[in-house]
Amino acid sequence: MVNLKNFxxxxxxxxxxxxxxxxxxxxxxxxxxxxxxxAQHAGAPAEPLVKKxxxxxxxxxxxxxxxxxxxxxxxxxxxxxxxxxxxxxxNGREVLxxxxxxxxxxxxxxxxxxDDPIQLPREEIRKRIEAAGIVGLxxxxxxxxxxxxxxxxxxxxxxxxxxxxxxxxxxxxxxLMEEYTxxxxxxxxxxxxxxxxxxxxxxxEANKPEALRKMKALAGSNAIEVVALAVKYxxxxxxxxxxxxxxxxxxAHGLPAQCGALVHNVGTAWAAAKACRHGQPLxxxxxxxxxxxxxxxxxxxxxxxxxxRDIIAAAGGFAGxxxxxxxxxxxxxxxxxxxxxxxxxxxxxxxxLSDKVANEFDPMPCIKCARCVDVCPVYLxxxxxxxxxxxxxxxxxxxxxxxxxIECGCCTYICPSKRALLSWIRLAKTEIVEAHSRHSS
Amino acid sequence: xxxxxxxLSPSPHVRDEDTTQKIMLTVVAALIPVWAAATYxxxxxxxxxxxxxxxxxxxxxxxxxxxxxxxxxxWDGSALVTGMLLGLSLPPTLPTWMAVLGSFVAIVIGKQxxxxxxxxxxxxxxxGRAVLAASFTSQMTAWTMPFTDAVTSATPLVSxxxxxxxxxxxxxxxxxxxxxxxxxLLGGVLLFYRGILDYRIPVGFIGTTAILSFVFGQDVVYQxxxxxxxxxxxxxxxxxxxxxxxxxxxxxFGVGCGLVLVVIRFWGSLPEGLTYSILVMNAFTPLINRWTxxxxxxxVVKQV
Numbered sequence: 166m167v168n169l170k171n172f173x174x175x176x177x178x179x180x181x182x183x184x185x186x187x188x189x190x191x192x193x194x195x196x197x198x199x200x201x202x203x204a205q206h207a208g209a210p211a212e213p214l215v216k217k218x219x220x221x222x223x224x225x226x227x228x229x230x231x232x233x234x235x236x237x238x239x240x241x242x243x244x245x246x247x248x249x250x251x252x253x254x255x256n257g258r259e260v261l262x263x264x265x266x267x268x269x270x271x272x273x274x275x276x277x278x279x280d281d282p283i284q285l286p287r288e289e290i291r292k293r294i295e296a297a298g299i300v301g302l303x304x305x306x307x308x309x310x311x312x313x314x315x316x317x318x319x320x321x322x323x324x325x326x327x328x329x330x331x332x333x334x335x336x337x338x339x340x341l342m343e344e345y346t347x348x349x350x351x352x353x354x355x356x357x358x359x360x361x362x363x364x365x366x367x368x369x370e371a372n373k374p375e376a377l378r379k380m381k382a383l384a385g386s387n388a389i390e391v392v393a394l395a396v397k398y399x400x401x402x403x404x405x406x407x408x409x410x411x412x413x414x415x416x417a418h419g420l421p422a423q424c425g426a427l428v429h430n431v432g433t434a435w436a437a438a439k440a441c442r443h444g445q446p447l448x449x450x451x452x453x454x455x456x457x458x459x460x461x462x463x464x465x466x467x468x469x470x471x472x473x474r475d476i477i478a479a480a481g482g483f484a485g486x487x488x489x490x491x492x493x494x495x496x497x498x499x500x501x502x503x504x505x506x507x508x509x510x511x512x513x514x515x516x517x518l519s520d521k522v523a524n525e526f527d528p529m530p531c532i533k534c535a536r537c538v539d540v541c542p543v544y545l546x547x548x549x550x551x552x553x554x555x556x557x558x559x560x561x562x563x564x565x566x567x568x569x570x571i572e573c574g575c576c577t578y579i580c581p582s583k584r585a586l587l588s589w590i591r592l593a594k595t596e597i598v599e600a601h602s603r604h605s606s
Numbered sequence: 607x608x609x610x611x612x613x614l615s616p617s618p619h620v621r622d623e624d625t626t627q628k629i630m631l632t633v634v635a636a637l638i639p640v641w642a643a644a645t646y647x648x649x650x651x652x653x654x655x656x657x658x659x660x661x662x663x664x665x666x667x668x669x670x671x672x673x674x675x676x677x678x679x680x681w682d683g684s685a686l687v688t689g690m691l692l693g694l695s696l697p698p699t700l701p702t703w704m705a706v707l708g709s710f711v712a713i714v715i716g717k718q719x720x721x722x723x724x725x726x727x728x729x730x731x732x733x734g735r736a737v738l739a740a741s742f743t744s745q746m747t748a749w750t751m752p753f754t755d756a757v758t759s760a761t762p763l764v765s766x767x768x769x770x771x772x773x774x775x776x777x778x779x780x781x782x783x784x785x786x787x788x789x790x791l792l793g794g795v796l797l798f799y800r801g802i803l804d805y806r807i808p809v810g811f812i813g814t815t816a817i818l819s820f821v822f823g824q825d826v827v828y829q830x831x832x833x834x835x836x837x838x839x840x841x842x843x844x845x846x847x848x849x850x851x852x853x854x855x856x857x858x859f860g861v862g863c864g865l866v867l868v869v870i871r872f873w874g875s876l877p878e879g880l881t882y883s884i885l886v887m888n889a890f891t892p893l894i895n896r897w898t899x900x901x902x903x904x905x906v907v908k909q910v
Contacts, residue, residue, distance in 0.1 A: 178620055333620065404903060417904035488613050495619040504615050516619075523613045528722035529626050529682065533849035535804075543903035548851060549895070566902045574618030581626045582724075588616050 169395040170409040172543035176575045178333050185336045185455050190464045197243050199450025199470030202260040206300040207307045208234030219246040222274035236308040237298035241265035241448035241468035243416035249510030253503045255492040264523025276444030290359040297440035299447045306511030313360045315422045322425035324362035326353045327402030328369040335514045337451040341465045342376035350383050365389045372396045399573040403428045407474040456481040457486045458517030488523025491516040496574045526583035535578035547576035548588045554589040560592035624903045630683030636793035643789035644782035647752035648698040656693035663689030663708035670718040691731035694783025696771020706736040728888045729845045749779035762834035773831035785835035794840040811839040812885045818868040838880040848888045855898035
């Protein structure tokens with residue numbers, strides 16, 4: 166491999182992608198009942214547009230918000246609204262959700278498509294993406310339309326399409342690039358037009374040769390560059406991707422647009438293509454169900470709102486005693502305690518670790534090996550912030566850059582003393598934010 | 607419906623396989639060639655002193671952890687490393703009870719009084735060695751020729767009478783572990799390969815010593831190979847707990863060690879300054895960390 170794009174820091178966990186990397190995407194039938202949270206994106210929650218007893222059509226808008234940073238929510242089945250009530254969600258909190266009984270008809274709401282959507286005017290593309298309720302499918306679930314309008318005074322030079330999928334185990338983005346190559350490339354072009362980017366670069370970790378080959382074959386003819394990234398976590402972190410591909414840095418506490426770049430996930434590009442070509446809102450996504458705790462690991466195209474329980478059952482159920490069920494990958498995913506939580510837009514996989522693998526660790530004293538300093542991809546001193554956090558010295562923790570932490574988990578991963586560095590940094594961030602809001606009020 | 611079988615904990619959910627205990631045991635493994643060379647050259651004295659130092663160090667650690675009502679975590683291997691390092695830094699004919707005292711001081715005064723593993727500002731083995739050197743000066747500078755018990759007056763660093771080859775293989779008088787450059791380098795390569803030794807400290811330390819030796823008209827190769835510089839630069843200065851955590855800080859630390867060493871060697875009244883060079887820089891470690899904070903991603907470098 167020549168000239169792989171790289172960045173300083175990061176770790177090499179066991180990738181375990183072989184479990185599902187050769188498994189084609191299977192369409193998972195819609196469940197009998199979907200639970201669709203009205204807050205499954207960054208920003209303001211959507212307000213419900215339906216009430217108990219209403220009939221809804223597939224793709225009908227069921228939640229919307231007038232706030233600038235928010236996203237519309239659509240139903241992923243047709244049927245009857247059973248309830249609009251708080252339900253458990255993947256972040257451990259109850260979130261106002263629309264529960265819909267599937268009538269099995271998939272009777273579609275009217276959808277406006279376009280045969281050659283790249284001909285659509287720039288603002289129309291942005292509007293369709295907004296109307297489709299598209300958010301970043303890589304995990305952060307930031308509303309895509311909001312991201313596409315660069316802040317005043319910023320010019321987007323580069324649109325980076327993030328196909329790195331650096332989270333171990335997950336292969337959803339890889340399969341998407343392999344099987345829906347055309348949609349991803351079209352989506353990349355649409356996003357580029359919508360944000361006015363001069364150049365589009367699709368970045369893929371070098372451990373996905375098939376995806377790289379297919380994307381190169383199609384993108385080459387479309388004036389889009391495809392680059393291979395060194396295989397290292399978190400290569401797909403927004404700041405790390407910009408550093409690796411463009412050798413630029415996002416200003417501290419600033420936006421990528423301030424260094425002329427915009428990053429969108431390959432899944433987001435795919436969703437944008439579907440929205441503009443078929444008028445289809447974001448009601449389904451590709452996920453990976455994997456881990457040693459599930460019998461038949463697979464890649465699925467699932468409806469948003471499908472409960473974890475149904476998906477795990479479709480994947481053959483638990484293999485032995487389950488230890489952890491994680492929404493997302495092992496580095497940044499959220500552990501779950503309730504399998505009724507639904508798949509939401511930003512979840513790219515369900516990882517089931519058996520009780521043998523899902524270890525708890527007793528921390529030992531820090532021996533100042535500085536591995537956390539060496540691996541931190543934003544160049545913090547995690548051990549120092551941890552020390553300040555443990556002593557409730559929040560000002561010092563802030564001075565040492567706690568707020569710059571991207572919570573990638575490299576420090577905790579690498580620590581030979583098994584210390585929960587990231588947990589302490591998270592605590593410091595919470596305390597610092599609270600202190601600031603106290604101060605300003 | 608909650609599933610009580612499920613473990614709930616924050617991310618990340620996977621951890622690297624390396625542990626603090628593995629790191630300590632790897633250091634022990636890296637010291638094996640050094641100990642083997644010492645035993646080859648100095649015979650039973652090497653086995654006697656290193657064993658006694660280890661047993662005294664681990665024993666002191668266990669007793670003082672128990673007295674502090676802390677879990678007795680001697681299995682972490684840190685006391686084993688301290689005992690082994692101290693034993694290998696002693697001259698071959700040192701009385702056994704002095705080695706025991708040195709280990710006790712290293713663990714109790716050097717480490718446990720500060721709060722145990724990770725909390726000590728100074729390298730414990732060097733604290734033990736410094737106390738022995740100050741208390742029993744003649745015994746701590748009584749050297750023997752390898753393969754014999756013949757007492758000799760001085761190490762090659764002082765006498766200046768050894769060939770490069772003798773210094774490299776270690777057939778010269780000196781402390782148990784310091785004589786064989788070859789064995790030390792073997793251990794150093796293992797530590798480097800396993801990601802335990804940060805090259806910046808030994809390179810800064812040895813490089814500074816080499817440059818200053820050249821500047822002041824000394825025989826550079828001789829200065830590097832004689833005395834305990836290599837042993838200290840590879841095994842003592844690189845002690846994780848007592849050296850800086852920032853990349854730049856490790857350069858500063860290594861270069862600082864070299865500066866102090868050269869000052870003591872060329873102008874001090876001691877024959878060798880290794881122990882004090884590292885202890886002095888240990889004292890600066892917290893300040894070095896503070897002065898060499900890495901630039902955080904996205905922070906603009908201030909224009910001067």
